[in-house]
Amino acid sequence: MNNKEFVAELSRRLGYSQKDSSALLSALVSEVSGQLEEDRIVSIQDFGNFEVRKKLERVVISPATQQRMLVPPRLVVAFKPSTQLKDKFNVEA
């Protein structure tokens, strides 16, 4: 399901226009990313946690050229699904 279909589904469920729900969704997304940017853990009950993790710099060797490269550290977003969410997919399985 892509973004468009998702917005359509949202507006169907909530009874909003597609435009409204699209605007609301982008507000939510920017809220979440804004919180993450400030290094906070965004935890949504029954869904999971979003958090920022730091990947440290490391040395890798290119298999093609045998060059050693120092890969710089970076920050990545990690999502950890809640147990409820996990169970939801695994109960029937």
Added chain:
Amino acid sequence: MGGRVLLQDLIQGVAKRANISEQEAETFVRTVFTVISDTLADEKIIKIRNLGTFKLVEVNDRETVDTNTGAVTRIKGYRKVVFTPDNALKDLINKPFAQFEPVVLNEATALSDMERGVETLASDDEEAEDEEPDMTDAEGLGEGAEADGEDSDSVEASEGETVIPEEVPVADEEAEAFQPEVSANDPEATEANDAAETVTDAAAAENQEQEADASEQTKETGDAAAEPVEEAVDGEPLADDAELYEEMAAANIEYQHADYQKVQDQKVEELNVTTQTVEHQTIEHQSIVHQGQDGNQRQGSCLRLSQGGMIALFVFILALMVGSYMAGYYRVLCPCTFIPEADNDSEYLQLPAKKDSLATVRQFKETVKHSVADTAAKADAGKATGQTAAKDVKDEKTTPQQSEKNQADSLKQLREKAAQYPQVKNGTYLIVGVKAVHKLKSGESLLRLALNNYGSKDFAKYIIAMNHIKNPNLVQVGQDIKLPELVKK
């Protein structure tokens, strides 16, 4: 960490941003997440713009062998939710480190810091080993037990659980950086596990092997640490390793025709790398601080060194500049090469004059010596000789007075003499006689003669006048040139 943001805070934020009531915002936000989870259940994938993609990934059954008992246990397959952040979100979050780029290391680069990190890693692995049984227990009891572990905030359990699945894409990305073809197939590789039987594609197999190679090589960086990890992986699979083992099992089916053992080895190595990188993470959190400091110190010392070098270089250049400047002055001031105005010849006759005075001084000394010798010889004569010595001294005293008179006399004489010789108009010197006669040799010129005999080329005009030379540029070899005796007017 900046703390924890709960759903309620999120709802308030959205309400503020979108100018809607909190109630509306709450229903909206809740709906969003229920829709996401519902859609995941139905379609297994959902993309949200600017946030990322949620995917439901099926993990196949797999078998594990307990290293202690050798018992084979079968872990049931399950589904897991994987989130891949959107590029926009990735960039936004990575903004603080955005300026960094991968650097090619030289062969000579010392990795002492890295090695230190690896050493600590080894000890951490042992710790991890101790804690792993708890996790396998949790796994054995099922997902519910695992949930308990999480709720009680067992840090290790939760850490390991989430980190590892994410490390897998990281390892993939590594390969991506160097082998774009491989990376393109990475998602396929995971999907291949979903439908293991259907995928017998040789290309996919190759890709996985290459991937394994890539991770194998990364493993080399922390080889020492890898071995204890290997043990840990073999015997006590982490909760998430179970997933990877599922992959492995799937891979094994695929490789029935291929080199079974080889692939398994590679897979194990891959696992090692993933677990190792996980451990790395925790250590790196600690080590980054002192690594950073070390880096700063090294940079500082480099700076200091280069500063010293720069100062030395600067001083050297300055000295060179001053030297060259002074050399220029010295050249200008040097009496040998200074070419004076014709009227200022006076300085140059001082050269011979000085020589003369030196000679007279020497003569004086000799006479004094003689007199001393005389006095020694006439020591017997007693007072008489003393008187003569006194007379000598008196004589010496009188000589300056006499010489003054002589000079006045000689001036008159000189003028008379000068009348006999041809003179140079407006010259500062008078020609009063012939000092010497010089026979011209080949390669000589009047200018050079003047330079050699009088110290300056400007005296050539006196030589020309003295010898009545009409064309000074044309003189014959063997010609006798009279060198004039000059006196200042």
